[in-house]
Amino acid sequence: MTTTAFAGGDAKRARLAPKATFKERVHDKLHDAKVQRAMRNFNLAGARARAIGELDNLEDIRTASAAIRDRALAHLDVWLERFEREALARGTHVHWAETHDDINRIVVDIARKAGVRKIIKSKSMVSEESHLNVALEGAGMQVVETDLGEYIIQLKGETPSHIIAPAIHLNRDDVADVFHEHHGTERKTDPTALTMEARKFLREHFLSADMGITGANFLIAETGSTIIVTNEGNGRMTTTLPRVHVAITGIEKVIPTLEDVACVLRVLTRSATGQSISNYVSINTGPKGDGDADGPVENHVVIVDAGRSALLGTDMQEALRCIRCGACMNHCPVYQNIGGHAYGWVYPGPIGSVLTPNYIGLENAVDLPHAATLCNQCGVVCPVRIPLPDLLRKLREKQTDRGLRPWQERVGLRAWAWFAxxxxxxxxxxxxxxxxxxxxxxxxxxxxxxxxxxxxxxxxxxxxxxxxxxxxxxxxxxxxxx
Amino acid sequence: MTAVSARDRILSRLREARGADPSAHDSERALVEARIREHPVGPRPTMAWTDAVERFRAECVRAASTVDTVATRAEVPLAVARYLVAKQLPTQAVAWPELGDLDWAAADIEIDFRAAQGDDPVGITGAHLAIAETGTLMFLSTPRTHPVTSLLPETHVAVVPASRVVRTMEDAFERTRVEVGALPRATNFVSGPSRTADIEGVLQIGAHGPFRVHVIVVDDRAPPASA
Structure with a gap:
């Protein structure tokens, strides 16, 4: 059961989060000129197409990458134990979170014990799942998002609309207004000037924070390391400058070896932004050593279940291969028309329509498996060959089996079957x-x-x-x- | 401790979910260890290039780095000065201690051999290795090779001997295993200056890290034998 892994409070919050029904949200977004302009402007699909052409054996690399992810999932507990052993040997503290509430409790605890006042964050979608910032602020700590897009939406009090381009629904005027209001600076609309202003303000935070929180693209079992893939440099700052570093990631993100990392990276960054490699690929292993001039004194990893184990060994397991590149949403005709917020939870697009019902309950996301035309653009581009249309169709079947479809549809289908x-x-x-x-x-x-x-x-x-x-x-x- | 029992509950849930045979735990562990020991290399794209240093230089430029080549290490300070003056950048720098034997005074560069701080304008580093396929610099943290020096300054200059250029990331990992063993605290791969496209998808160079990455290749390979 999906719900067993959830504390009651989490499931309730997940259910209450979206303000309207899916259809109402979609209607709003379709008639929101700003969202429509932003979506027309958005073309990471084109960038991917150019970059992927550099790989003459793309299909071999996709197959190998899927196999690497499957190998980890096939013996997930054994790989996690191997990761844990290496991480502990290198002085990393390893924490296990069964629920979203556990994540928040563990991280608040680490921060309290270390006397932390200011926290800088690099992108972490898992922390969005648990509303970690709310928990940390509730404990009296200042939290500053440092990915430029995340920083902008944090100032605006919004959530990400895309997993790698979180502020893609906003335009330069929105950014100009929010910076002018929060920084008390002269209003400017030039993207370069806005980026420089954010650099200046965030540099102060980087240099004065006590703790850094990041996600992790992978947990490397061979070396007990976490790895993050970024472009701005905020990930490096967050793992290097504060005296405490906490990486939060899902149990499914373990990867066996460094060679496996090298293989998957070739398709991860190309599928995401069309780059042959991201600007910064950072592997962090343990706290700073004797004589090191920089690096955190404390290094923590929080390994999160929160619904993931319920997919293992089921017909949904392939979804756990996901490496969070965003290609499925970048190629989805539905996402491109409604944007990320309409999906109502952390992960939008086809992978979101699979993960959300699995993580927060099928009954809490009845419309999402239907928010697709099953055109299979997502399946064609997925670097780890997740059969997304198949998984969406299986979720539709489960909904029908569990009587979760509207009565008109159920009666209609029964009538049709009677005649047929x-x-x-x-x-x-x-x-x-x-x-x-x-x-x-x-x-x-x-x-x-x-x-x-x-x-x-x-x-x-x-x-x-x-x-x-x-x-x-x-x-x-x-x-x-x- | 709750954390310990959460761990055990998660792991036993995973074992149950995949229908694991409890008596097979040791053999499964052995399988995992064998895989790590062997760490097989996956499929790599056909690389139509042969000269790794040439490829590295070209890919650096594609990643928006700039590249210069000198014949010997002794020429590095003048090459750095040439670059900084041409770009009208400050000539105060911090550098890794391993560059301390070079004659920086002769190049009119005011230099400190320490880890960079938030307001140092120029950081000069070596590199553990460089990767030809993607124009990538690889840095390993040690007490004498400070990660912050390639991160905090607005301008980062990296000195890379041609003999340290490998073809792919897989080659870099294997060479590191042989030369160094375990990975240090920070292993950083850097491919060009910091960037973002978070405002309307418009590419901006220089988000939080350096605005400029200048690579100086020291061509220490033996000259080709004459026919």
Whole structure:
């Protein structure tokens, strides 16, 4: 059961987080000119296409990368034990969090014991799952996000709309306003000037923080290290300057060897931003050593379950291969129209539509498995070959099995099944429906409003049936041919 | 301790989920150890280039670094000065101690051999290795090779002997295993100056790290034998 791994408070919060229904959110986003402009402007798919062309054996590397992830998942507990042993040997403190509340409790505890006042954060999506910033601020600590996009949305009090481009839904005027308000500086709209202003303000925070929190792209079992892949340099600052470093990541992120890291990196960064490698790939192993001039005195890793173990050994396990590149959302026609916030939880796009129902409960995300056309663009680009359309279809089946679909749909499908099992009646019913449909279509052959399903025709017309069914046409054709 | 029992609960959940045979735990551990010992290399793209140093230089430029080449180590201070003056940058620098034997005074560079601080304008480092495939510098932290010096200053100059250029990241890891053994506290791969595209997807060079990465290759390879 998905819910067993959750403390009651977490599940409740996850359910309460979205302010409206999925359909209401989608409607808002489709009619939000700013979001629509931002989405049209957004083209990481093009960047990927150019970069992926550099690999003449892309399919081999995708297959190998999927196999590397599968190898880790096949003996996940053994690889995690191996990671833990190496990490402990290098002086890293290893913590295990079963729930989102555990993450917050563990990190607040580490911070309290170390007398931490100011915390800088590099991007961590797992910390978004648990609302860690709220917990730390509640414990009286100052938390500063340092990824530029995360910093902007933190100042605006928003959540990320994309896993690697968190502020993609905003434009330069939004950033200009929020910087002007929070920094007390002259308002400026030039992206270069805004970036320089953030650099100046965040540099102060980097140099004065007591603790740094990061995610981890992988836990390397061979060396007991965490690895982060970034472009801005904030990840390096966060793991190097404060006296305490905490890395938070999921149990599924363990990877066996350094060679495996090298293999997967070739497709991770190309799939994400179209770079052959990110600017900074940083492997951190333990706290600072004797005589080191820099590096944290305390190094912690928090390994998080929070719903993940429920996918292992099930027909959803392939979703745990995910390396969080974002390619599935960058190529998703649904994501590109509604943006990330419409999905209502931490992970948007096709992978989000698979992970969210699994992590917060299928009953709390009934619309997400349907927020896809199953066009398989995501499956084609996924660097670790997650069969996303298959997983979405399986979730739809589970919803039907558990009676989670709306009653109209359930009754409708039962009615259809009843007719489909009676070929004579089915032929009659479809003949009648086809003729009624033709009348409804009028002179231009288009139905503008569908009785009982008005939502379908709000943004489009339904081409009307021609008046005869396929079987009638086929029978007539066979007669002519003979 | 709660943390200990959370660990055991998570691990036993995972074992149960994959239907693990408790008597196979030792053999599974042996499998994992064998895989790590062997650490096989995965598929790499066909690399149509042969000269790793040439490729490294070209990829550095593609990653928005600048590159200079000198014949000997002794020429490095003048090459650094040439670069800083041409770019109208300050000539005060901090550097790794291993560069302390060079004649910086002759190049009019005011230099300190210590870890960089937040307001040092120029940081000069060596590099553990460099990777040709992607134009990447690899740094290992030690008490004498400070990670902050390639991070905090607005300008980072890296001195790379040609003999330290390897073809791929896999080669870099293998060579590190042989030469150093275990990874140090920080292993950093750097490919060009810091950047972001978080405001409207517009690329900006110089987010939090250096605005400029200048690579000086010391071509210490033996000259080609004459025919």
């Amino acid at each position: 099992q009676r070929p004579g009646l089915y032929a009659l019913a479809t003949r009648v429906a086809a003729r009624i449909g033709r009348r409804m279509g009028g002179s231009n052959g288009l139905i503008h409003a569908l009785p009982g399903n008005g939502g379908w025709t709000v943004e489009r017309d339904l081409p009307a049936p021609q008046g005869r069914t396929f079987r009638e046409l086929r029978a007539a054709g066979a007669k002519r041919a003979s």
